[in-house]
Amino acid sequence: xxxxxxxxxxxxxxxxxxxxxATYASKVAASLGTQAIxxxxxxxxxxxxSALGAYGASKVVKVADAKLENFDSQAYAKVIAEVAKSTGxxxxxxxxxxxxxxxxxxxxxxxxxxxxxxxxxxxxTSNGFVVxxxxxxxxxxxxxxxxxxxxxxxxxxxxxxxxxxEGTAAVETAxxxxxxxxxxxxxxxxxxxxxxxxxxPEAELVVSAGRGMKGPENWGIVEDLANVLGAxxxxxxxxxxxxxxxxxxxxxxxxxxxxxxxxxxxxxxxAIQHLAGVNQSKVIVVINKDxxxxxxxxxxxxxxxxxxEVIPKLTEAFKKFKASQH
Amino acid sequence: MKFLVxxxxxxDTTTKISFVDGDTKFNTDKVxxxxxxxxxxxxxxxxxxxxxxxxxxxxxxxxxxADNEQVIRKALAIGADDAIRVDAEPGDPFYVASQIAxxxxxxxxxxxxxxxxxxxxxxSNVGGMTAELLGLPFVSYASKLEMAASTATIERxxxxxxxxxxxxxxxxxxxxxxxxxxxxxxxxxxxxxxKKPLNVVAPVSVSNHTTIxxxxxxxxxxxxxxxxxxxxxxxxxxxxxxxxxx
Numbered sequence: 001x002x003x004x005x006x007x008x009x010x011x012x013x014x015x016x017x018x019x020x021x022a023t024y025a026s027k028v029a030a031s032l033g034t035q036a037i038x039x040x041x042x043x044x045x046x047x048x049x050s051a052l053g054a055y056g057a058s059k060v061v062k063v064a065d066a067k068l069e070n071f072d073s074q075a076y077a078k079v080i081a082e083v084a085k086s087t088g089x090x091x092x093x094x095x096x097x098x099x100x101x102x103x104x105x106x107x108x109x110x111x112x113x114x115x116x117x118x119x120x121x122x123x124x125t126s127n128g129f130v131v132x133x134x135x136x137x138x139x140x141x142x143x144x145x146x147x148x149x150x151x152x153x154x155x156x157x158x159x160x161x162x163x164x165x166e167g168t169a170a171v172e173t174a175x176x177x178x179x180x181x182x183x184x185x186x187x188x189x190x191x192x193x194x195x196x197x198x199x200x201p202e203a204e205l206v207v208s209a210g211r212g213m214k215g216p217e218n219w220g221i222v223e224d225l226a227n228v229l230g231a232x233x234x235x236x237x238x239x240x241x242x243x244x245x246x247x248x249x250x251x252x253x254x255x256x257x258x259x260x261x262x263x264x265x266x267x268x269x270x271a272i273q274h275l276a277g278v279n280q281s282k283v284i285v286v287i288n289k290d291x292x293x294x295x296x297x298x299x300x301x302x303x304x305x306x307x308x309e310v311i312p313k314l315t316e317a318f319k320k321f322k323a324s325q326h
Numbered sequence: 327m328k329f330l331v332x333x334x335x336x337x338d339t340t341t342k343i344s345f346v347d348g349d350t351k352f353n354t355d356k357v358x359x360x361x362x363x364x365x366x367x368x369x370x371x372x373x374x375x376x377x378x379x380x381x382x383x384x385x386x387x388x389x390x391x392a393d394n395e396q397v398i399r400k401a402l403a404i405g406a407d408d409a410i411r412v413d414a415e416p417g418d419p420f421y422v423a424s425q426i427a428x429x430x431x432x433x434x435x436x437x438x439x440x441x442x443x444x445x446x447x448x449x450s451n452v453g454g455m456t457a458e459l460l461g462l463p464f465v466s467y468a469s470k471l472e473m474a475a476s477t478a479t480i481e482r483x484x485x486x487x488x489x490x491x492x493x494x495x496x497x498x499x500x501x502x503x504x505x506x507x508x509x510x511x512x513x514x515x516x517x518x519x520x521k522k523p524l525n526v527v528a529p530v531s532v533s534n535h536t537t538i539x540x541x542x543x544x545x546x547x548x549x550x551x552x553x554x555x556x557x558x559x560x561x562x563x564x565x566x567x568x569x570x571x572x
Contacts, residue, residue: 102466105454114535117449139343143540184463185493192487199486262571283569305555317558
């Protein structure tokens with residue numbers, strides 16, 4: 001028995017959601033009296049993987065096969081399932097990222113393991129293995145018991161946290177036989193957004209704006225605020241639909257659902273479809289000149305005022321704060 | 327080209343969520359049930375567009391009781407050719423995927439489509455499980471889908487960007503924003519839907535892997551703290567000292 005976690009990586013680095021999976025797995029392992037083992041896929045330096053010991057991993061198994069540069073859920077699920085079996089792992093922890101969403105269900109069938117996806121807390125193991133997950137688009141939680149011997153938990157990014165301590169993990173290399181049949185999906189082209197801010201699903205700080213900005217030419221002050229904070233920019237649906245902002249920025253029920261630590265909403269009224277995508281944010285700040293905007297009811301902090309006056313003042317206040325921190 | 331589109335019946339987006347029986351059951355009283363928006367707007371409409379362009383057929387499948395037939399008829403009114411209802415209470419994702427995979431096996435479909443997730447359980451599980459049960463490739467969060475003979479070119483979402491991938495039929499795909507625009511059924515569609523075949527089939531015997539033991543509503547938000555627009559320093563201090571998010 002052991003707890004296996006998927007150390008999701010990109011460009012040779014374990015991503016933050018991979019560290020979250022490691023932290024989560026080591027806590028589950030501690031409560032079950034066993035060890036947490038990582039599975040890393042791709043060409044990642046041993047030093048990067050041994051550093052996962054600080055997040056609670058006792059060992060990391062690396063499968064580096066050039067074929068795996070092409071992401072295919074079939075091949076990845078096969079690799080993780082093989083490593084779960086070879087390490088005797090009966091619990092697998094994976095991030096509910098876009099790739100995690102493709103891998104976990106396949107893995108669940110392969111390992112005959114019950115899957116709870118969307119986990120927002122550690123499992124309660126006092127009576128079985130019960131995981132709290134978000135449901136009804138953030139309007140409720142469900143506590144789901146996994147009834148099978150093998151178990152998989154897919155954890156919502158930025159929900160359970162990363163804890164770093166001391167320690168190093170042993171790194172082992174393993175190989176899994178892969179054939180062309182495992183790669184039915186051929187990646188032809190990758191288009192990454194420019195810029196070095198975190199993509200929305202992983203962002204801790206998000207500055208979002210809506211129709212209250214009156215036109216795309218006015219977004220400069222929103223971007224200034226985001227730059228000062230190191231936040232990722234987002235927008236409401238109408239603004240994406242009329243082409244003021246790119247579609248990938250659209251947060252809400254039909255766009256991206258996010259869970260940042262801080263969500264600043266500027267000139268967004270807060271329709272229920274928008275809230276469904278952002279209501280799991282830890283803290284919500286609403287800036288709106290309409291006192292009747294429904295978003296104020298979902299906010300922790302509100303500023304009733306004209307965005308064009310408030311945002312530059314807020315940007316200045318953040319600048320002052322940042323300077324005082326150094 | 328034969329499409330199988332898997333549709334869920336879910337509570338309308340604006341439903342006030344509550345629970346009964348000691349928070350162990352979802353309160354269905356006064357709930358308006360709808361076709362899961364991602365299944366409808368993205369998966370179903372794109373399948374119909376591709377059928378209209380290239381020929382073929384679109385079958386929809388739902389796992390659920392007879393009450394779901396009204397919603398299934400809506401999918402037929404939008405343009406699906408026929409429907410299958412697996413006559414069973416939908417259990418957990420593995421149970422539902424097993425039913426769909428079983429029905430898909432006998433239909434020799436080229437493309438099996440899902441919405442990216444349901445708006446009720448937000449799991450994103452059934453598509454991937456069905457793909458694994460059928461041993462087929464799976465492309466999730468597809469925002470564009472084009473078909474040329476037996477090869478599909480698909481744009482899918484990845485963290486911080488998009489990928490263009492190619493996959494041969496048969497395959498499984500889950501659809502996200504960008505795939506298609508919602509279609510409102512017209513009167514002709516609604517009339518025709520009544521005559522289209524809706525086949526009720528018995529479920530295969532499968533055990534659930536998971537059980538929902540309890541529901542919980544999020545803690546009530548405390549009242550929004552209003553900050554003077556001329557005092558943004560105060561907001562920054564509150565975010566730092568009180569909320570501790572910066």
